Amino acid sequence: MKKIATIFFFLLAFSLAPYTSFADISVTLNLDRNEATLSDTVRMTISIKGSRESDLEPVIHGLESFDVMRCGTSSRFEFINGSLNSGVDYQYSIRPQKAGTFKIGPVELKIKGKTIRSGIKTLKIVERARTTGLYRGSLFLSAGVSPAKVYVEEQAVYTLKLYHLAKVKDLTLDLPDIEHLQFKQLGKPVQYQGVYNGTYYNILEVRYAITPLKEGIYEIRPSKLGLNVYESGQISPFDMFNDNFFDLSAGRPTTLTSEPLELNVIPIPHEGRPQDFSGLVGSFRINTRLEPSELKAGESATLTVTLSGRGNINRIPDINGPELENVKVYADQPVIKVAPDSPGPSGSKTMKWALVPEKEGRYRIKPVSISFFDTVGGKYRVIKTPALLLLVRPGGTGKVMPLTGDGKSEVKAGPAKKEIKELGHDILPVHTSIKDIVPEGRFKPGTLSFLLIFLGPCFVYLGVFTGTRYYKKKGGSKAFTKAKSASGIVAQRCKKAGISSSEMTHIIRDYINDRFGQSHGVPTPDEAAEIIRSNGAGADTVNELRAVLQTLEDAVYTGKGNKPCNMEKDIRDLIKRIEKESR
Missing domain, CATH: 2.60.40 (Immunoglobulin-like)
Structure with a gap:
């Protein structure tokens, strides 16, 4: 019934298409951050509004110094203020090859023969972040301030980064309260992945503007972050509700602190100060x-x-x-x-x-x-x-009379008032018979054209409904066949020696999609593990699949995706266990 309602909705949308207006076609380029290190991977999104298809793939300028990986697309279809809007997002991961400041864009896209261009984004790539050389564990909080020397009321940026390997929830941040320093959050927190001291982390970053109101050397005390940590296998099956009532596994409460920092605030010079200077x-x-x-x-x-x-x-x-x-x-x-x-x-x-x-x-x-x-x-x-x-x-010719002291409005003296002249009638005639309002021509009630206009959509709906039922049965048999043969395909593909990490990643993800009826997207290691867990796989098998995909993905992101992974036998054994344990 839900699918029937969806079909009816789209029929209604397309039947109303002549009465709706599509938004202007535009393309937007977005990066998940403006600064990264040589070891980071930056998420780039190209959003097209007003069209769901293009003549060719987007052409992105300014990526000569980056390794680029396509991560998939997603479509949008929505009604906004009575207008029908559609769009598509292209997702990419870009990895820098060298340090520097780069202009990325514009993006050029051809739609129906017309070239559309986006704006340009600036991305600063720095050398690897300065580290202590010591392993800081699977969970820690890091802070930084830039620049470290500013004038009074010149804003510095205070950056906090949470590095974590396990899943975290329920974050509460306590910023230092320092007299004469004002903190204001800059945008929303961003999440990405990066390398610190050779370890691959998930990173949550949030930035604040610090406005100093008085000169001096300030010690920025450590920030405190409270959170719950969920180790592998500790997430409750009710976690999807994101509600403490269903949260049977509360996680491990933890408090992290960042390192202390120093900010040097110098006064604005008096020499050369203009008389009308307002403190800007x-x-x-x-x-x-x-x-x-x-x-x-x-x-x-x-x-x-x-x-x-x-x-x-x-x-x-x-x-x-x-x-x-x-x-x-x-x-x-x-x-x-x-x-x-x-x-x-x-x-x-x-x-x-x-x-x-x-x-x-x-x-x-x-x-x-x-x-x-x-x-x-x-x-x-x-x-x-x-x-x-x-x-x-x-x-x-009129003269504007000034306002008088009694506060009355201005009086405009002009020529004499003209005689009123009738220009036309604005009242419709009154009809005394239904025959007077029956339309003339081929759309009169009872004609073939009239019946086609008013009964045609019903026949279209019945035709689509019947076709959907047919293709549902046909598609169901196809999905069953693909699920049955998925493990055999993996065994055949893994017979070849020297399979690269990139190719092995595709083999496993194709198996997950075919075996469990998923759309042919790109599931992450956590998503793939959740898919087999929900279909009956044991905890050890789930953890092993997550670790294997993470290892392969790390190899791809670190430039080793084309090298042999030497995991053919392990993958075949893992797939056999998934088949044995899954419903």
């Missing part, structure tokens, strides 16, 4: 526009000034509006936008004024200037807008 620190730019720049007296123009950049956005001062003779100026409420991204907060402040000239003429709007301390150059800078010209032509 960072890197900023200013833009202005006047729309329209030519109008009639009595009409309104809008002056917009936008100051944007990276730094202490909340310190951007309010700007006084222009003072122009014979022009009324009405200020709008300033709008501040702050975007906390991984390099640090960025944003803008937009100020608008409505200008209403009372008489014709040429009005010069003076430049607007703002001073700030440039932390990159270590000096004060003044930025200003260009002067603007407002050209006002004569307006109507």
